[in-house]
Amino acid sequence: MVALTINGERRDVDAEPDKPLLWVLRENLGLVGTKFGCGVAACGACTVHVDGVATRSCSVPLDQVAGKSVTTIEGLGGDRIHAAQLAWIELQVPQCGYCQPGFIMAAAALLAEKPKPTDADIDSALTNICRCGTYQSIRKAVHRAAEMAGARR
Amino acid sequence: MKLTRRKLIVGGVLGGGALLVGWWFAKDRDRLGDRTVFKARMGEVALNGWVKVGRDGSITVAAPRAEMGQGIHSALAALVAEEMDAKWSDVRVEDAADLNVYRNVEILIDGLPFSPEETGRMIDVAKWAGSRVSGLLGVVATGGSTSVRDAWEPMRLAGASARDLLLRAAAAKAGVDRKTLTVVESEVRDAAGKKIATYGELAATLGALQPLRDVPVKKAGEFRLIGKPLPRIDVPAKVMGTAGYGTDVRLPDMLYAAIANCPTFGGKTKGFSLPSAGLPKGIVKVIELPTAIAVVADSWWRANKFLTGGDLRLNWDAGPNAGLDSRAIAADYAGLLKDGKPKLTRSRGADTPPADAKFLPATYTAPYLAHATMEPMNCTSLLDRGALTIWMPNQSSSLMRYVGAKEAGLDQDKVTVHTTYLGGGFGRRAEVDLVRQAVALAKALPGKPIQVLWSREEDIQHDFYRPMATARFVADIPADPKALPGWTVRLVGQSASSQFPGRVLGIGETGDPDGNSVENPPYAFARYRLDAIVPQGPVPVGFWRSVGHSHTAFFDECFLDEVAIAMGRDPLELRRALLKDKPRHLAVLDAVAKASGWGTPLPAATGRGIALRASFGSIVAQVAEVAVEGRTIRVRKVFCAIGCGIVVNPAIVRAQMESGIVYGLSAALHGRITIKGGAVEQANFPDYDAVRMADMPAVETILVESKDAPLGGVGEPGTPPIAPAVGNAIFAATGKRLRNLPFELK
Numbered sequence: 045m046v047a048l049t050i051n052g053e054r055r056d057v058d059a060e061p062d063k064p065l066l067w068v069l070r071e072n073l074g075l076v077g078t079k080f081g082c083g084v085a086a087c088g089a090c091t092v093h094v095d096g097v098a099t100r101s102c103s104v105p106l107d108q109v110a111g112k113s114v115t116t117i118e119g120l121g122g123d124r125i126h127a128a129q130l131a132w133i134e135l136q137v138p139q140c141g142y143c144q145p146g147f148i149m150a151a152a153a154l155l156a157e158k159p160k161p162t163d164a165d166i167d168s169a170l171t172n173i174c175r176c177g178t179y180q181s182i183r184k185a186v187h188r189a190a191e192m193a194g195a196r197r
Numbered sequence: 198m199k200l201t202r203r204k205l206i207v208g209g210v211l212g213g214g215a216l217l218v219g220w221w222f223a224k225d226r227d228r229l230g231d232r233t234v235f236k237a238r239m240g241e242v243a244l245n246g247w248v249k250v251g252r253d254g255s256i257t258v259a260a261p262r263a264e265m266g267q268g269i270h271s272a273l274a275a276l277v278a279e280e281m282d283a284k285w286s287d288v289r290v291e292d293a294a295d296l297n298v299y300r301n302v303e304i305l306i307d308g309l310p311f312s313p314e315e316t317g318r319m320i321d322v323a324k325w326a327g328s329r330v331s332g333l334l335g336v337v338a339t340g341g342s343t344s345v346r347d348a349w350e351p352m353r354l355a356g357a358s359a360r361d362l363l364l365r366a367a368a369a370k371a372g373v374d375r376k377t378l379t380v381v382e383s384e385v386r387d388a389a390g391k392k393i394a395t396y397g398e399l400a401a402t403l404g405a406l407q408p409l410r411d412v413p414v415k416k417a418g419e420f421r422l423i424g425k426p427l428p429r430i431d432v433p434a435k436v437m438g439t440a441g442y443g444t445d446v447r448l449p450d451m452l453y454a455a456i457a458n459c460p461t462f463g464g465k466t467k468g469f470s471l472p473s474a475g476l477p478k479g480i481v482k483v484i485e486l487p488t489a490i491a492v493v494a495d496s497w498w499r500a501n502k503f504l505t506g507g508d509l510r511l512n513w514d515a516g517p518n519a520g521l522d523s524r525a526i527a528a529d530y531a532g533l534l535k536d537g538k539p540k541l542t543r544s545r546g547a548d549t550p551p552a553d554a555k556f557l558p559a560t561y562t563a564p565y566l567a568h569a570t571m572e573p574m575n576c577t578s579l580l581d582r583g584a585l586t587i588w589m590p591n592q593s594s595s596l597m598r599y600v601g602a603k604e605a606g607l608d609q610d611k612v613t614v615h616t617t618y619l620g621g622g623f624g625r626r627a628e629v630d631l632v633r634q635a636v637a638l639a640k641a642l643p644g645k646p647i648q649v650l651w652s653r654e655e656d657i658q659h660d661f662y663r664p665m666a667t668a669r670f671v672a673d674i675p676a677d678p679k680a681l682p683g684w685t686v687r688l689v690g691q692s693a694s695s696q697f698p699g700r701v702l703g704i705g706e707t708g709d710p711d712g713n714s715v716e717n718p719p720y721a722f723a724r725y726r727l728d729a730i731v732p733q734g735p736v737p738v739g740f741w742r743s744v745g746h747s748h749t750a751f752f753d754e755c756f757l758d759e760v761a762i763a764m765g766r767d768p769l770e771l772r773r774a775l776l777k778d779k780p781r782h783l784a785v786l787d788a789v790a791k792a793s794g795w796g797t798p799l800p801a802a803t804g805r806g807i808a809l810r811a812s813f814g815s816i817v818a819q820v821a822e823v824a825v826e827g828r829t830i831r832v833r834k835v836f837c838a839i840g841c842g843i844v845v846n847p848a849i850v851r852a853q854m855e856s857g858i859v860y861g862l863s864a865a866l867h868g869r870i871t872i873k874g875g876a877v878e879q880a881n882f883p884d885y886d887a888v889r890m891a892d893m894p895a896v897e898t899i900l901v902e903s904k905d906a907p908l909g910g911v912g913e914p915g916t917p918p919i920a921p922a923v924g925n926a927i928f929a930a931t932g933k934r935l936r937n938l939p940f941e942l943k
């Protein structure tokens with residue numbers, strides 16, 4: 045048993061200590077919003093927050109997140125929808141959508157760290173792959189989310 | 198846009214394992230379907246084969262095309278909602294069953310291995326009918342950028358007919374003449390504009406009313422939703438993480454299978470040996486299939502760890518292609534360029550070059566490419582008490598059902614296919630390999646739902662690749678620089694169209710080239726001749742976004758730049774001269790030239806390149822602005838103009854252009870699949886990379902609308918021009934002509 049906090053709730057997980065967090069989320073906890081894309085930390089589809097830091101969950105074993113707080117797309121923003129998600133809907137970002145939870149989690153972590161990110165910040169923080177090529181909309185949506193979050197504050 | 202246009206429908210009628218082909222001419226209105234076709238749930242009534250209304254006011258549209266990111270569910274629903282005068286926020290979509298009314302007729306017409314301009318379409322259909330592959334292609338399928346073109350008439354008719362039926366119910370209810378009624382946002386009003394009832398309120402009052410097939414549809418000027426950037430139906434779920442993809446299917450007691458396919462093409466399995474300690478925890482079974490070994494477990498991660506961890510020994514018979522090497526294939530192709538026998542020859546204009554012409558030769562190449570859809574390949578199936586159920590992100594439920602039934606030894610009516618959201622398709626998900634594998638495993642473990650999921654490595658190494666191809670041009674450069682040039686081209690490459698039917702039906706290759714790799718370019722060359730050589734071989738090739746255009750556009754459009762330069766003409770100006778009788782092409786070309794500031798100065802080591810390609814019924818021209826720093830190629834801006842007839846949803850068209858550009862740019866800058874020892878050398882994104890945020894050019898899309906032009910596709914036409922536009926820009930920036938993909942500056 046490994047204890048950790050998932051989306052604000054304490055959970056005890058009965059899984060192998062070397063099982064990657066991605067598969068713990070998808071198989072043990074039924075949280076399938078976090079996606080498998082490559083398994084080798086190269087695409088970012090599996091991005092979640094571990095203690096607030098954007099993390100590629102396919103490459104983090106369960107025992108490394110024991111006692112930590114994990115946020116997934118399902119828990120992002122807590123009770124209210126995160127500004128990034130609002131901006132993503134407003135700007136109609138997704139195409140196939142498969143990469144988007146990972147991008148949104150990466151963007152949310154960036155916005156938490158830098159409320160007004162520059163294009164260069166976006167380039168260096170959002171290194172995920174989108175095979176549908178939604179990058180231009182994602183860039184706009186990150187800027188829009190920064191505005192929306194500013195207005196909410 | 199007459200609804201009475203006759204179309205030919207090909208239906209595959211399958212009985213007793215034999216393929217019988219049924220042919221009939223169908224009018225669009227024969228695709229309406231009656232009220233029993235679209236299954237209604239509690240609180241819903243069907244109005245015809247395409248639309249249901251719920252008492253809660255919801256309007257549900259049958260979506261027989263797969264949503265793989267192209268926004269097709271929303272585009273199709275808008276056609277129905279437009280004619281119904283429905284409120285957009287009431288509209289939902291539901292996966293449609295595999296039935297005749299939903300079959301994609303346009304994909305069949307587009308799939309003809311003939312140039313549309315060569316002969317009449319019906320003659321082509323008749324010719325094509327002779328080929329043994331035809332039966333299966335009149336199918337519920339998504340591809341060839343055909344969905345809206347196919348649905349344009351039947352789905353608008355379905356909306357108009359649904360509106361008419363509801364109005365008849367409202368007229369009966371209010372005791373007034375149906376002709377006096379109007380509809381505003383799903384609400385039926387009387388002549389005075391007073392509300393009679395909403396669609397939802399009318400749902401319970403329809404009785405035995407039947408849909409009419411001869412109902413007029415709106416004229417182009419009357420559209421209220423078509424042409425607007427309506428919000429997409431699938432976006433909220435995709436942003437909240439609740440959209441269900443194939444990998445997200447969860448069923449009670451479901452098992453997971455990890456797969457190792459035989460590494461070499463054409464190889465087979467030769468058994469496996471279990472570790473002496475026996476099966477690890479959670480592993481249910483190891484199953485040997487003819488060309489793959491599957492580990493079935495209670496967790497995919499456990500299955501894959503056991504499969505790849507080294508404790509399980511896998512034995513392969515590498516088969517006849519163990520020595521296969523893409524460099525050797527490339528050398529063969531170079532020989533075929535010289536002396537291969539063409540499968541197809543096409544020519545027009547003069548037979549011989551002018552006596553005073555100079556000749557300009559050049560040879561181009563393009564590599565094999567993988568699709569690398571973001572969602573890895575998967576399929577979930579359950580074989581239980583003589584019935585097979587399949588949950589799958591797929592581009593053709595008809596094909597999946599046909600192959601699933603065959604593999605399970607069942608009649609097709611015992612097979613149900615649920616199409617989930619697709620995490621990308623790009624042509625890969627028209628293939629039937631996954632369903633075959635999943636059903637084989639379901640047969641081994643009846644009564645248990647099994648989800649087959651491939652790792653990314655399996656996906657990259659066991660794809661159906663964009664064919665490697667090469668072209669040898671010789672242009673006639675006339676002595677008079679005002680005269681028009683001519684050219685001949687010899688093209689060598691495998692064909693997906695040649696292999697695909699065989700994969701489905703278990704027959705050999707047809708030998709035909711991909712229809713769209715041999716389309717005549719629109720240019721008025723003084724002389725034009727194409728010889729297409731179609732080698733066959735063991736490398737599996739498939740339909741990769743834009744198919745033949747993905748490489749022929751690169752070849753043709755870069756070479757045309759070379760011709761312009763050899764003639765001392767501006768590349769834009771020469772294209773304009775060659776298109777002077779093609780006003781739609783010219784309008785698109787001029788739009789992109791203007792937006793990009795063609796001809797205005799740029800900083801040093803920066804260049805502009807232009808390219809144009811007509812494909813899938815649309816015309817796309819692009820200008821790329823490229824900066825070269827040392828050996829690094831930076832594509833800073835792309836201007837893209839598209840002429841696709843009537844624009845159904847401008848936001849979706851723009852998104853598809855950006856998407857097509859990124860897909861093509863990823864290939865042009867990074868994409869290369871090579872084969873050594875019979876196996877693919879690349880394995881995952883680190884060695885089969887894609888464009889990422891930092892390399893993303895700013896894209897500006899210009900829609901060149903023409904209300905009287907036929908509808909064109911948008912899913913694929915954005916891809917072909919980007920590689921040549923970038924190649925031409927690299928030349929403009931550096932004076933170096935790169936004739937091989939992916940681009941590399943030495």
Ligand code: FES
Nearest residue numbers: 081082085088102
């Ligand atoms: S699945 Fe984790 S980075 Fe790709």
Ligand code: FES
Nearest residue numbers: 140141174175176
């Ligand atoms: S939206 Fe399809 S991969 Fe990004």
